[in-house]
Amino acid sequence: MKCSGCGANFSSRLKACPYCGTVNNEALLREREREERRRLLKRLRVKTLREAEPKIVLQVLNRVILCLVALWVLMIGAVYVVSAVGERREEAKKASVSLEDHRRQLEELKAEEKYDELAEYLGEYHLSMYEEGMEPYWQLYELHRDMRDFWERAEAIEALSQEAAAEDEWRYRSFADSVCEIWKYGSSQYEWDLILPENEELYGQWREQVFLYLRACCGLSEEEIGTWLEEKELSYENAEQFGDFLKRRAADGSETEF
16 A cells, blocks of 8 residues: 555555554554454353353263263172172082081081181071071070170179279179070070080080189179079079179178078
């Protein structure tokens, strides 16, 4: 284009004449128009994004939900597969061992006095007490558990001072319950509480331990023990009274009328 000031030719894109500095109004006008279009496009872009935002959010949420559902289905499937494989392995493992093999292993654990491991073995192979030859082992573990509770509660009352014994009736009643749990097998009228022949010898030893503890540590005479355990037939109905009797004996250190 030609400069209106000096008449020189120069590019119409320049905002001023490079020779005389006269302002190129056409270039400035075009620049303002371009700037206005940019601002307009920016406003339109922001408006479009705001209008489309809910749709975009919904699309993202839908995809997230679909992914979570797919992941959940995969997890359920994986758990099912693992469970099914585990059950088949357990069934195969159980089927591969005969009852005679089980009894041999259980007898070894019994001889080594590993009663907790014996119970774990029964559970691992799903050997119920109703399977042939398994009931004595379940009863043995129950006896062991009762004896373990007995000694734990015995230690609890031994830790009490004479003054504390006068106030803590709960520990003595709990101890009396343990004595009842062990003694009931020898005097119960119910068939399910009778000692099985396989456990008679060991039960006799444990019962003797309870008897000796009541004599040596609780200070009961044979007559008193016989009265509570035999004549009164110690049971859950009178175990609380027996516990109170033991508490009074420990608190005053003297013989207590029964």
